[in-house]
Amino acid sequence: MMKNMDCKKAQQLYDDLAGGLVAEPLATELRRHLDECTDCRVLRQRAVRLRQLLALKRYEQPPPAYFNNFVADFHRRLEADAMRPTWRQRLAETVRIEWTPLWRYGLAGVCGAVFALGFAWQVYRYAPAASPTAPATVVASAPVRSVPIPAVVPVAWHPEASRPQYVLERIAITPASYETASVRF
Amino acid sequence: MTTLRQLAERLKPASRHAAAAPVAQRSDLTHEEDEALVARVQRGEIRAFDVLVDRYKQRLYATVYHMTGNHEDANDLVQDALIKAYKSLRSFKGQSSFYTWVYRIAVNRTINFLKRRKDRGHVSLNDVDASIETDPDYVELMSHVTPRREAGLTELQEKLNEAVQKLSDEHRAVVIMHDVQGMTHADIAKVIRCSEGTVRSRLFYARQQLQGLLSDYL
Numbered sequence: 456m457m458k459n460m461d462c463k464k465a466q467q468l469y470d471d472l473a474g475g476l477v478a479e480p481l482a483t484e485l486r487r488h489l490d491e492c493t494d495c496r497v498l499r500q501r502a503v504r505l506r507q508l509l510a511l512k513r514y515e516q517p518p519p520a521y522f523n524n525f526v527a528d529f530h531r532r533l534e535a536d537a538m539r540p541t542w543r544q545r546l547a548e549t550v551r552i553e554w555t556p557l558w559r560y561g562l563a564g565v566c567g568a569v570f571a572l573g574f575a576w577q578v579y580r581y582a583p584a585a586s587p588t589a590p591a592t593v594v595a596s597a598p599v600r601s602v603p604i605p606a607v608v609p610v611a612w613h614p615e616a617s618r619p620q621y622v623l624e625r626i627a628i629t630p631a632s633y634e635t636a637s638v639r640f
Numbered sequence: 641m642t643t644l645r646q647l648a649e650r651l652k653p654a655s656r657h658a659a660a661a662p663v664a665q666r667s668d669l670t671h672e673e674d675e676a677l678v679a680r681v682q683r684g685e686i687r688a689f690d691v692l693v694d695r696y697k698q699r700l701y702a703t704v705y706h707m708t709g710n711h712e713d714a715n716d717l718v719q720d721a722l723i724k725a726y727k728s729l730r731s732f733k734g735q736s737s738f739y740t741w742v743y744r745i746a747v748n749r750t751i752n753f754l755k756r757r758k759d760r761g762h763v764s765l766n767d768v769d770a771s772i773e774t775d776p777d778y779v780e781l782m783s784h785v786t787p788r789r790e791a792g793l794t795e796l797q798e799k800l801n802e803a804v805q806k807l808s809d810e811h812r813a814v815v816i817m818h819d820v821q822g823m824t825h826a827d828i829a830k831v832i833r834c835s836e837g838t839v840r841s842r843l844f845y846a847r848q849q850l851q852g853l854l855s856d857y858l
Contacts, residue, residue, distance in 0.1 A: 467844060474824075501851055501858045508800060508857060509819040509850075512706055515797070525697050526690050532719050533726065
């Protein structure tokens, strides 16, 4: 048997108690709780009266003879519903009406696509070939090793280096300061 | 009516025995059980469906009316629900009773309708049956010493409907089915396809809200 039933639990069981759905040990405990707890007793009275009030709505009836033509009205509506085109018929009708513009739009779209493809092909065909001097693609996977460059590189240090050539050495002329005087005064 | 015959033909299952079934008059069918009537409708006898409509129209109307608070809407919704039931009867497998099934269609249609309806619409009160005056609940309610004791029946009806319309659609449906129509928690759970616990919970919160709204009359 449940001891010290709390009020919230009791409130949730009022309905079942009224309907005789609460098993006996619990029902006795619930009744005892209602006897002892004034708040719950008041709440239960209010709940019962609310149910009585709501039950009065059963007496709200439509005007007399309201249902006399109900079945006939049902048949009228059923007939009207059967006359209504199904969604397949509506779709077929829509497509039939809208077919010409749809066809035109489709053709225009196909023409546009063909033109765009032709243009793209021409652009691809006459595009300049890749230049051999173009920088090679950097392979990202290969690590780049930096080589320190000295500030002054000695020429002789280079294995293919030769003695520097000067322009004046190739011309068989003598500098003016070394000429002998050919004119005598 | 040719159209109705065509519709009935469309509903006929591909049964070899269907054609051999005798067509009974409507008056002969009134004592038949729902299952038998449903079987007849599935064989193409529309008169059997008329009997089902006659049998449940008032209960369906009452529920939908209490949910919408409007005559015209209630009538339209019940008719729509019955048409939908008739057209879908071929798919009815009998897992629940016909009444629960058609009730579910009507309640779902009503809830969808109420969700679509932006405003609450006007409430058109049904006439109250004169026998209410002798109802012990009514006598007891009116005999209570409350500040509103002198409230007339019409005022009480208006306040009651106003309060019910303030509930959410789901809560209102549960209150109407349980407290007005007298359905059990289990039946309501079958109709709205939820657990009995959900039904109890919705009832509890809806009643709390109603107690606040109708405190002058309790």
